[in-house]
Amino acid sequence: MANLTVDLANILTSTGVKASYGDPVELxxxxIIxxxxxxFGFGGGQGLEDDESDSAMxxxxxxxxxxxxxxYVKQGDSLEFQPNPIVLLCVAVPFVWVAGRAVARIVRALKR
Known part of the structure; x- marks a missing residue:
């Protein structure tokens, strides 16, 4: 088990940057980067070995x-970040919902 942990750690440290930043594409x-x-997450465990069983879990x-x-898009000397609009929507929808609930509660409190 210890060798597996060391192997996973070596693989993940070497692929960390490639996992977040893909290979540049020339077009x-x-x-375009x-x-x-x-x-990533990993876990493991071992159950208790009792007298009735010959194998551990x-x-x-x-x-x-x-x-x-x-x-990141580089054209000539300029470099700019182009965000993914789907991710922006995924982040914005919960934020807008929470902000709307807060405004509704404030308005309701001010009406009293």
């Missing part, structure tokens, strides 16, 4: 996720 004089937020698992945030 008609424009360089995709940007994403990535995270072992388990483990892991996973990861990546959210595309946008891309």
């Amino acid at each position: 008609e004089g424009t360089t 995709p940007v994403a937020s990535s995270w 072992n388990g483990g698992g892991g996973g990861g996720a990546s959210v595309p945030l946008g891309a």
Whole structure:
């Protein structure tokens, strides 16, 4: 189990930057570098071995996720970040909902 942990740590440290920043793409004089937020998680465990059973209960698992945030676009000497509009909407919808609820409560409190 210890070797597996060391192997996973070595793999993730070497792919960390590539997981968040993709390979640059050249297209008609424009360089595009995709940007994403990535995270990984791993865990493992071992159950207690009782006298009635000959085997211990072992388990483990892991996973990861990546959210595309946008891309850096370089044209000539200018470099700018182009955000992903879908991610902006995913962030904005809960924010707008919470802000609307807060405004509704303030208006209701002021009416009293």
